[in-house]
Amino acid sequence: MIEKFGSENVDFVFMDTGFEHPDTYDFVKKVNAYFDLNLVCLRGDFSAPLGGGVGFKIVDINECKQDLVPFSEMMEKYGVPYIGGMFCTDRMKLQPFKKYCDDKYGRGNYETWLGIRVDEPKRLSNKQGIKYLADISDFDKQDILDYWKEMPFDLGIEEWLGNCVFCPKKSSLKLAAAQRDEPEIYLKWLESIHDDTVRVDNKTGHWSQMYRGKQSLESLIATFDGATGKEIKARLRGTKSTDAGSCSESCEVFSCGI
Numbered sequence: 406m407i408e409k410f411g412s413e414n415v416d417f418v419f420m421d422t423g424f425e426h427p428d429t430y431d432f433v434k435k436v437n438a439y440f441d442l443n444l445v446c447l448r449g450d451f452s453a454p455l456g457g458g459v460g461f462k463i464v465d466i467n468e469c470k471q472d473l474v475p476f477s478e479m480m481e482k483y484g485v486p487y488i489g490g491m492f493c494t495d496r497m498k499l500q501p502f503k504k505y506c507d508d509k510y511g512r513g514n515y516e517t518w519l520g521i522r523v524d525e526p527k528r529l530s531n532k533q534g535i536k537y538l539a540d541i542s543d544f545d546k547q548d549i550l551d552y553w554k555e556m557p558f559d560l561g562i563e564e565w566l567g568n569c570v571f572c573p574k575k576s577s578l579k580l581a582a583a584q585r586d587e588p589e590i591y592l593k594w595l596e597s598i599h600d601d602t603v604r605v606d607n608k609t610g611h612w613s614q615m616y617r618g619k620q621s622l623e624s625l626i627a628t629f630d631g632a633t634g635k636e637i638k639a640r641l642r643g644t645k646s647t648d649a650g651s652c653s654e655s656c657e658v659f660s661c662g663i
């Protein structure tokens with residue numbers, strides 16, 4: 406982007422859900438420092454009353470961490486996201502991003518570019534005039550992996566831990582693998598979706614039906630009782646699952662079902 410437009414014409418924006426893997430936060434910080442990106446970090450501001458939308462808070466990059474704060478604040482206002490109602494991307498990423506850009510540049514005065522590779526399905530509708538890195542670069546997944554192998558640092562987490570660690574859109578195998586790798590994050594997440602502050606009424610989802618097949622995360626994980634992490638990961642690798650269309654590949658900020 407810098408090569409194409411010049412650094413003075415490009416801003417890099419990270420929308421933080423507070424639910425990325427800790428290694429992802431480390432990686433974001435290293436990328437920012439290494440490439441001198443001057444990354445703008447946004448978290449949603451959920452203080453407006455219901456119906457008033459979501460604003461944004463600019464936070465220091467060092468405040469971005471896995472504290473679940475944006476997620477919990479969003480769930481207090483809107484309830485839990487669930488399969489068939491994954492509004493979380495809209496509330497924690499899209500709305501804060503758009504408001505930030507409209508405020509900073511003026512509505513219609515900027516272009517939005519997304520890091521979609523050439524080998525990723527172009528599943529985003531282009532109605533909103535979004536541009537893709539794939540339009541100016543023919544890098545595919547292998548090129549990216551090769552590139553990072555040569556770098557002094559890398560993301561270094563398994564694919565099933567990417568994006569929000571227990572995103573309901575991940576496959577059951579990925580969720581089970583994540584639970585085996587990160588039991589503490591799993592418990593922290595369960596605590597937050599069960600918390601009394603989460604909005605629950607006849608207009609919201611419920612933790613007991615958030616995941617595939619309208620089941621709870623606990624019951625989904627229980628279907629893997631008796632299987633070790635190693636066995637689950639072997640099955641996962643055997644399926645060569647990329648979960649196209651799920652957030653484990655990409656959070657699909659501009660198309661997520663809401």
Ligand code: SF4
Pocket residue numbers: 422486491493494497568569571572573574652656661
């Ligand atoms: S990764 Fe999943 S849980 Fe996180 S914001 Fe995207 S859709 Fe929601």
